[in-house]
Amino acid sequence: MTYPFTATFASIAVAELDLDGPGGPVLSLGPAPGGPPLGEGDIYALVRLRGRPAATVLGRAGAGEDPAEVLTAAFRAQKVRADQKDLGRYEPAAAGEPHAAAEPHAPPRTTVIVGTRERAGQLARALDSLLAQDHPDFRVLVVDNAPVTSATRDLVASRYAGRVDYVHEPRPGLALAHNRGLAAADGAVVAFTDDDVIADPHWLTALSTPFAADPGLGCVTGLILPARLTTPAQILLESHGGFAKGFEPRLYDPARPPAGEPLFPFTAGSFGSGANMAFRADALRAVGGFDPATGTGTPARGGDDLYAFVRILSAGHRLRYTPWALVWHHHRETWQDLENQAYGYGAGLTAYLTAILVRRPALLPALLAKLPRGLAHARAITAHRPDGEAESGPGVHGGHGARHHPWPRGLSRLQRRGMLYGPLGYAKARRRISGDGGPA
Template sequence: MAVAELDLDLDGPDSPDGPVLSFGPALGGPPPGAGDIFALVRLQGRPAATVLGHVRADEDPAEVLTAVFRARKSPYEPPAPAEPVLAAPAPAEPARPATALAAPPRTTVVVATRERAGQLARALDSLLAQDHPDFRVLVVDNAPVTTATRDLVESRYVGRVDYVQEPCPGLAVAHNCGVAAADGTVIAFTDDDVIADPHWLTALTTPFAADPGLGCVTGLILPARLTTSAQILLESHGGFAKGFEPRLYDPASPPADEPLFPFTAGSFGSGANMAFRAEALRAVGGFDPATGTGTPAKGGDDLYAFVRILAAGHRLRYAPEALVWHHHRETWQDLRNQAYGYGAGLTAYLTAILVRRPALLPALLAKLPRGLAHARAITAHRPDPAVESAPGTHGARAHPWPRDLSRLERRGMLYGPLGYLKARVRVRRQARSAALGKPRIRRRAVRGRS
């Protein structure tokens, strides 16, 4: 089963005569003559919703999907204002909203990768097409076993992309390597399996210029392909998206609708689309090297960083206009591994927070009963298969979440603390090897933007 994808702009500056479809680098060619189509709807160029519509061979996809969207938006509404919807009442001195007049700061984009040169090239092409005025792209080649990544950068992106090698495996280690090599005010992170919307980096980094107290910004992640049952299932239950409403999380005014704040870090965003004020990230020690993909902890490096930034008093903003298209895992086994890894990463990052910031233990213990209930809810009760989903969406009724995936997530949650402790042992061994004179990191740079 495959679902075609497209981009539908209802009233953007380039569509004065009505809705216009586009396909872009992530979305492939035109949709088939008939079938299901998953569309991102934009209003005035900003992401507003996703819809799913069935289009017959004799129908205009733009008309069908516009009707589906307007049926969901009853009555049809103009786009939301540019200001974020606050997650809590505004503090005494609210942050200024990002505006088009604020110039995005100098940024380094870090892309950690391991033996996926084909996917990396696709990601780099989209990054080099960004409309941001002042940025640098840095590839971190993590524990490579071949020279494929280095050869790609040196042959195809010489003078445009920087390259650094980190021999110790682990996503957090690779990200810390990127932090050490980065320059500029902001450090942005994305993955080698995404395609960035041309306005992604500008939308992700401009808020830092408008709000000096902002420590982190995350963005919207949508599927680049929906061609397999596993991909459709994941996206039908939310995927990586965190919605289309801007949101500001302020530790000085905890959100009333998130009593577990800030320990529900999964609601803030994901590592494939995040940026940090460089000074703030370095001040909290960067990412915990015993977390993340490629370690026994299996994940949690991004969640750890979100909580550390908030615990240090910085604000975190979710900006849905900062969009990347993510290539979801394709097979059922991939999805099983992902479910287990997410569960492990959740409790691994909580363990990391308590090990490295014991002062947060009282706050966590006070919220632990509700936290356990929340953890059970997010793994056991995806949208109820018995409840009819909204028209025009990938509904849970058609794609119920398998119970074995929920069980795998819970098993991962039980394993997470042990995985983190195993990873810490490995990090210590690597540190001892480095202290004995063995080189921990070898760098070879290809200079890029200045």
């Protein structure tokens, strides 16, 4: 597919705007080198208040204008337009959340698991950010998934010896890699991220501390923002929401299903993403970990994170989303990447639902009862969004000129085709694992 409006996409600088700098707002370049410099042109900025993520804003700095002043004014205008409910997210953090005035809980011992395959360059960038965490007690574990070279092993041995542990998983599949890491983890909490992220220094503390405050918590997810916006594919994806889930903390409790989500807990995509998630280790082990027939690297194409979210909730544990746990994600750069992602998202969605029903048949009546609304929801999330009707992700507030970049019909069709394929992909993955002698 060739997107016809490629020429209308201009690179956007990614930055951070701290409104509480000693001399006023301070603007700094974002976490990833190689993007556009700050100055004249479009700038996408994470706004921090009292050190914590509060919003994102998009502004255009003209010749001779101070980019910090432009973005601050844009943020103030955006805040005024928000309704009173949205304004609540700019209040001080609630007790038990990182950066609150009085934080009584220490973060528990945590193992960070990074599944990777033949991407040593990206992995090094991710590991550098993980080793800079302010968490007082953590371990980083790399799981080398079905490698064809020794590049990952060599990187860990030469550059991170004594600081990063290495585990080899010979069978392909992200869920298999995560399960291998879970088996080797020694923390009360296991956190998962990808090799294409840069973690904020406070990420792990923010992600793991809620477990100490809430014994019934089984999973915590966090905020994912774009590390770069330099290609049309990256800008289009982020202008339609990207991976962001907004700046309001949310608690999902199976004992009190959210009124605004009638499909709960089967709308697992709203809970978070696999690039930024943590689990109470005992709870994740008790539900059997990740389904090995799901995830990137299998015929199912995805769904491993969604499966784990629903299994944790269906076992009676709570799930919390906290925007203070931030990672910056390197979105895929090409149109082919975006097409693959659209198809894989659709396939993973129905593959994980198939996995849930295979593993937990008792959930079938609940799923069937929600199926009519589920089909309507699936159609809505894969619908073509014409110019002027583009969705604004909760983290972008309509940023990147989304109204000028309609979601292509071809990507919507690919998502739907992926959804049709997902159950078949899951069945193929199970057969392959059984053929390899592993548990399916």
